[in-house]
Amino acid sequence: MxxxxxxxxxxxxxxxxxxxxxxxxxxxxxxxxxxxxxxxxxxxxxxxxxxxxxxxxxxxxxxxxxxxxxxxxxxxxxxxxxxxxxxxxxxxxxxxxxxxxxxxxxxxxxxxxxxxxxxxxxxxxxxxxxxxxxxxxxxxxxxxxxxxxxxxxxxxxxxxxxxxxxxxxxxxxxxxxxxxxxxxxxxxxxxxxxxxxxxxxxxxxxxxxxxxxxxxxxxxxxxxxxxxxxxxxxxxxxxxxxxxxxxxxxxxxxxxxxxxxxxxxxxxxxxxxxxxxxxxxxxxxxxxxxxxxxxxxxxxxxxxxxxxxxxxxxxxxxxxTEPNPEFVYSFRNRMDDRLDMVRSARDNEFLYIRNYMPFAAVGQFLPYLFNSQAMRDWKQHDLDGRTDAVTSRFFKQPRVIDELYLYEKDYDNVKNLAADSANAARIKAMRAALRQWQLEIFDSGFIPEDEMGQQAAKYELTVYEFVRNPELYPLEQYIDMADKSLELDSKNLGCFLEALNTPFVGNRYWATLGILNLSFVGDSTKDNNVLNAMQALLEKTTESQVVKAYAAWVIVRSGNDKQGQEALDFLKNLGYKTYSFRTVLNVLDWMDPKHSFPVMLDIYLNGKQSGDSARVITNHLISQASAEVAELVEQHSKAVNSITNHEKRLRNYSQKPENISAEKIAKQTTQSQAELARATAVEKELRAKLEAKN
Structure with missing residues (x-):
């Protein structure tokens, strides 16, 4: 049984x-x-x-x-x-x-x-x-x-x-x-x-x-x-x-x-x-x-x-299933070599966008995007002064901080309602919802990417782990300081100067950006206390290179010729072989070209940039220079590319690829050596002309 x-x-x-x-x-x-x-x-x-x-x-x-x-x-x-x-x-x-x-x-x-x-x-x-x-x-x-x-x-x-x-x-x-x-x-x-x-x-x-x-x-x-x-x-x-x-x-x-x-x-x-x-x-x-x-x-x-x-x-x-949400959120940071920080919250009716780096144009030059004829034609249309209030907004610098759209009635998001006082309460509520979400998911963007890698490595942590440690990444403090930086209120200047002495790099970063933002709406950056504080950041050996790059820009914007030139020299030196090169490159490109052009030309001639970085520098020089210098830069860039291509070919031929006969390898090697010599001579001649222009 x-x-x-x-x-x-x-x-x-x-x-x-x-x-x-x-x-x-x-x-x-x-x-x-x-x-x-x-x-x-x-x-x-x-x-x-x-x-x-x-x-x-x-x-x-x-x-x-x-x-x-x-x-x-x-x-x-x-x-x-x-x-x-x-x-x-x-x-x-x-x-x-x-x-x-x-x-x-x-x-x-x-x-x-x-x-x-x-x-x-x-x-x-x-x-x-x-x-x-x-x-x-x-x-x-x-x-x-x-x-x-x-x-x-x-x-x-x-x-x-x-x-x-x-x-x-x-x-x-x-x-x-x-x-x-x-x-x-x-x-x-x-x-x-x-x-x-x-x-x-x-x-x-x-x-x-x-x-x-x-x-x-x-x-x-x-x-x-x-x-x-x-x-x-x-x-x-x-x-x-x-x-x-x-x-x-x-x-x-x-x-x-x-x-x-x-x-x-x-x-x-x-x-x-x-x-x-x-x-x-x-x-x-x-x-x-x-x-x-x-x-x-x-x-x-x-x-x-x-x-x-x-x-x-x-x-x-x-x-x-889980309940329908009140909001969904999106984010934007570095795109290729171009820096930015934007967050958005969206409910069933409105789209709210928060621009944390308003000093940069939305439509800044991004090499891959500019491969499109539509992008190139639009930009030229704007440079020719033929765009209107709507079609030119993409290129405006600085841009607005807050954007609010009725996103289904205004699908193209061109009617920004943020400035209407009737929407103040809505923006406040959506900003609060955005903040709560940023805290819940540990938004890592409040220390810039170039610096975040340094900070996490110091403690032998991944970024994922680093941002979840409030003793290392006090996110609430950082959001508070970032929000103050976007108020454009000179009453916050004392708070910013005080924050420059805190131990947390995120606070010092957002305080510096707060001072930078004020420079676009008033003359508070000409204050000696501000200039001295920015200069102290440059001289502080333990300070973040990223913070220093923005501090240098503040000094340049102050209008003090002597200190401004010293800050530009500092940026030029920071632009070589440093972890913050990407930040330096962006700051120089955002800067008034009458200040940045000589530095960019020096970095172009003496740096080792390649890929998107080189294209950003080249575009900056060509778009901001006289017709003569622009032509020289364009010709020089072609010569450099020719040198790179022929050096690559010669390396490939030296490997004796099996699919090419020895006779053909020898012939093509001779041709590439001759082309390389010609391109090198052209590059040297054009370099001398450009150095004479700087």
Whole structure:
């Protein structure tokens, strides 16, 4: 009898285990298709009159279209970090574009958690591995299949989570001659209010519509393959972009054009209990942040709360969803080599933007962005004095500190309501909500990136750990001082001078920026106490180089010729081989060129800059110099590039590549040596002419 009972018990346990597997296997597959750089309004179903996306429009009719979905940060790599971890990039110090910031090993990636709950994880078709941080793990280590899309394998491995990334709408697709119809490009039917009516801009609009047609055709193929595999009835299909874009003033910026993103979710009939609205084809108006994505996808797979504990978003789909938020938040910091710090809060009606570095123009020169003909034509239009109050605002320096928009009625965000006293209470409330969020997620931006690496390394901590230690990173104090720096009230001058003597670098940084901001609205920086305090910062050997760079700018702006020249010399020396070079470069570019030009020319001729840094310096010199000097700089830059290219070729030839014959290597080596000698002679001659001009 005991044996019989034991047999029955074991049989029941086995049946229960099989039942659990069956239940687990009945969970939905997830196919997430991501396109790059395109805001919501580029899709036909979101209002693009060109209607370049019939496949995605059909998907929206078969599924649910989210009307208020916003990226956390309007640029790709930091957004990928936010997705892969569920942690806002500013919470870990990875918000700078192409960041190499280390993160703790205990931070997990969402594909790992999917594997924990029994999902097969894979990505293919150009799925990215650049997650904008350093880690002891490779970007491919936490996927079962990191490179291929194989429907037969997915069919065997259900449930699965598969990610497809398409590059077809990437910003680079509007460079060059991508659109074969460029000579007959129609006028854009959705020209933004901030864009001037120029042929070059209409041309790029049509190029980007063409990019969407290509992307949409790819999606059509993938969805057809999903159907043919027999997996469509058990697979939730998600389509989104990775942020907004891609015309100038969209990607990288916190306006609708940079953060409002498409999100379409098609849910099979068998999972209709997961519908976010009554029926397919409906739209969903709840606020969604991209930070919510990984937590929500895991919720669809029935992950537990403990398994997603590190994640900062909310679950908006699945059996157990979280309440709709009152606000969603976005952030902007360094974009390539250009510095900035902007935060935004958005409710169901208003978008509030807080500019922490108002002394820099929104549309400062950024090399990659200026590869676009639309950007170059717009900038030239402004330099020619042909822009109006709306189309010129992008280039104004300084810019406004607070921006407030009715973001659906004013989709292009050109009617700033912040100055209207009737909105003072609203701004105060939204700023308070923003502050609370910054405290909750440990916003790491209140020590600038160049300095943050130094501070965290001093204590052998990752930035993630450093900002969570209030004894090292007193965030409330820093936000208070940053807010004071933006009040533009000379009554705060005493507070700033006092803060320069505190032990916390963040307080000294924001106090210095407060004094700098005052220099744009009055003459308080000519006060001897201010000049002496700034000079003391330059002379203090233990002071942050970043703080010193801004202090030097304050001195230059004071109008004191002797001290100003000494400050410029200090900046020039700081511009060589220092951890703060990026800060120095930006300060010099923001500065009045009558002061900065000689320093920039010296750094250009004697520094070892390359890539974006070199392009920023070259652009500064060409745009600010006389026609003669600009031509010399342009010719010299070409000579330097020629030298670099021929040196690279010679190094390659010295390796004796197997695919090139010895005879050809010898011939090409001789040619490159001759070209290198010519370029070197030209560079030397042009250098002498430029040095004579400085």
């Amino acid at each position: 005991k044996f019989f009972i034991k047999f029955i018990t074991l049989g029941f346990a086995a049946s229960l285990a099989l039942f659990k597997v069956s239940v687990a296997d009945d969970r939905p597959n997830i196919l997430w298709i991501v396109s790059e750089d395109n805001g919501a309004r580029w899709l036909g179903c979101y209002g693009n009159p060109a209607k370049p996306t019939p496949t995605l429009d059909k998907l929206a009719a078969e599924g649910f279209r989210y009307e208020r979905c916003y990226s956390s940060i309007p640029v790709c790599a930091p957004q990928r970090f936010t997705w892969i971890t569920g942690i806002n990039a500013i919470s870990a110090g990875t918000q700078g574009m192409r960041s190499g910031v280390q993160i703790p090993d205990f931070i997990r990636y969402y594909p790992e958690i999917f594997q924990d709950i029994g999902y097969y994880t894979s990505k293919g078709k150009d799925a990215k591995t650049d997650y904008n941080h350093r880690s002891n793990r490779s970007g491919n280590d936490f996927w079962n299949e990191p490179k291929k899309l194989e429907w037969d394998v997915l069919k065997q491995k259900q449930p699965f989570m598969h990610v497809i990334n398409t590059h077809s709408t990437h910003e680079s697709r509007v460079f060059g001659a991508y659109n074969p119809n460029k000579h007959t490009a129609p006028k854009a039917g959705n020209l933004a209010a901030y864009h001037p009516d120029l042929p070059g801009i209409h041309f790029v609009y049509e190029k980007y519509n063409e990019a969407h047609r290509k992307m949409d055709a790819e999606v059509k193929i993938w969805l057809a393959e999903l159907d043919q595999s027999g997996l469509a009835k058990s697979t939730i299909v998600i389509y989104s972009s990775d942020h907004g874009g891609v015309l100038p003033r969209s990607k990288r910026f916190l306006y609708n054009s940079g953060t409002h993103c498409p999100l379409i979710v098609r849910i099979p009939e068998k999972y209709k209990n997961l519908y976010p609205a009554s029926k397919p084809g409906d739209t969903v108006k709840e606020l969604v942040s991209f930070t919510d994505f990984p937590k929500t996808w895991l919720n669809l797979g029935n992950a537990t709360k403990d398994q997603v504990e590190q994640m900062q978003g909310r679950s908006f789909l699945g059996k157990e």
